[in-house]
Amino acid sequence: MSFIDSLNEVQKEAVVNTEGPVMIIAGAGSGKTRVLTYRIAHLMGKGVDPFNILSLTFTNKAAREMRDRIEKVVGTDARNLWMGTFHSVFARILRSEADKLGYPSNFTIYDSEDTKSLIRQILKENNLDDKTYKPSMVYSRISAAKNRLISWKEYINSPIIQAEDAENMRPELGRLYKLYSERCFKSGAMDFDDLLYNTSLLFKNHTDVLNKYQNRFKYVMVDEFQDTNLCQYYITKKLAAQNRNICVVGDDAQSIYAFRGADIQNILNFEKDYPELKVFKLEQNYRSTKVIVSAANDVISKNKAQLKKDVWTANDDGNLIELLKANSDNEEGKLVASSIFEGKMSFQLRNKDIAVLYRTNSQSRSIEEALRRMNIKYRIVGGMSFYQRKEIKDLIAYLRFTINHQDEEAFRRIINYPKRGIGDSSVAKILVHADEQGAPIWDILCNIQAVMPGRAAVPIEDFTNVIKAFKITVDNKDAFDSVTEIAKGSGILKELYEDKTVEGLSRYENVQALLNAVKEFVDTPDREDKTLGAFLQEISLLTDADNEKDKDDDKVTLMTIHSSKGLEFKHVYVVGLEEDLFPSQMMLSSREDLEEERRLFYVAVTRAEKHLTFSYATSRYRFGRLKSCEPSRFLTEFDPRYLKLSKKMLEPETPEPVSYVRTNTTTAKNLIQPQPKPKTSYVAPADFKPSDTSVLQQGMKVEHPKFGFGLVKKMDVSGNDRKATIEFDGLGEKTLILSFAKLRIHEQ
């Protein structure tokens, strides 16, 4: 097999050792995907039926790339491989085995928005305060439990968990977990975690089913193994228990999904579960320059939890890492944009060789603006996905409800949209009846006269009839015809068409775009299942694929570091390198996990092939307020000799007085030439030293650098903010958020 000859010694070993448990520790840029591809090709070359090979990844992107590359090596045989994300493969298995769990095979998949909305609904019905039980927090508790294979019964019966919840003043979490699970079950719906958790139940409680899949999947491969949670690990272990041909590939240094329940211990302890394990370490980096590899190694070496390995490269030293310093987030955008502009000239780069990586999606805004101003084309990966938009979700809710009449979330979304005269009280009545009688919503709807006789029932009967008609179409026609009819018949298309505002127009276009997507779906050659059900199944697990279309265009890529995993670019910009932002304040305070942030930084740095630029701003808008920022500690964690200060930073800087509020931003030019202060800004007098406001109380006299003296009228707390209402002399009352306002306490 000639393709193997192009590999180095370790890579070869990792490819040909196909029998028994194998762990491949693949450093960044070490040709991991190549090894995986060749390994599968090698298996098939040995005569293994692709039908018997299961390959699991985390993202759709990774799955697609793998399939493409295998197809290039082995041709169309690759089609029969079982390859996909954990969620999509297990969803497929669950669909065919749903009856064993009491689910309908056309079960709906709830995304996080549906999940939170259902939790909110349950909270309301049970008179629980959604401040103590924040939906997002309840969700993550439930999610974490499922990821750790804890059922609601076990949750409620565990004295440890109960004590913990009681201590946190949230004793109802177990009950919420129970109610939520029952509600999902009744709605014929599974959330993302259920796709994994229910698969684990399926394999645990139905040995015949497990045996069937164990026999089918003679070879199991798991990519990005460092990101698996206990539930995923449990399932793969079960699947591979008979043949023991399990191959996991990962890099502990790139484990960045602990927040989602990923357990780095899975990779660190894998050897304990498989004493006969063969371990291969791919340590040669083919991607990056020596400077980049060394800086990355420096940083990651600060972490304690890691497997020993020595990533090295035979590549050139390369350029030094450039550091840009800006005064504000907008200025950072401008510096990055002009650096991209210059870099393209001097290094002969195309836009698509360049990526800008950030910690949070919200940081894309300032970069986007600057790029647009300089006419540099860009694309954004991630953020709000197409399928998350309201108009799309509305239409999809119709599709979902047509297919699965039990789907309560879809029902609530569409029952009175577009407006058809069914008010909240009617909806509440239906839900209460469904609950009291333990009957599905659909049954109540079909006998609505029994619940509310008279006029109020008429629009509901109309609604039921419309859905019934949709159902007939869906059963007889393909996805495209079904969606077209539902878009029209539901009135959504008309509603949006009549909205002539700019947003309305773009919503209408989005619905058209969805129609196009369905068209494309049914037109795909070799697609066996062209039904609406198949389409829904596909899109409910889709998040980042919507950018597929312009993938080949020459555009600069903007994305979060998380979504950059697995990619590489000639020139990478890592922006927003500020303490509290990256490493993230939230991560540090909530989980005290600096190491994961450091791994995230490692991932960002190792995306770069030739050029790497860091940037940070000394002040930035966050939470709608301007905050001053310190450079990130990560900038100090590698040898400073790798760093080159940007030209712009060497120019004399305008000494900027400490300003506490500024609604205007400085342009890049301001760095060099002093500008008159923007009207909206004010500067604290040099001698103004703010006091500690934690002792602030009603009745105290304070001084504000701009508003002068005032009297504290009221103190209150809303959300995370402590606020003080102060009456300033001659200015009247103002409410200030204490974490931002600088006050000097004068007397009590």
Place this chain on the structure above:
DNA sequence: GCAGACTCACTTTTT
């Protein structure tokens, strides 16, 4: 039942 006004939380990452 509905529209517009209003309030408030939320900005960590993804399937």
Place this chain on the structure above:
DNA sequence: GTGAGTCTGC
């Protein structure tokens, strides 16, 4: 700066 949820008056 935004979007979703709630309140209020017709």
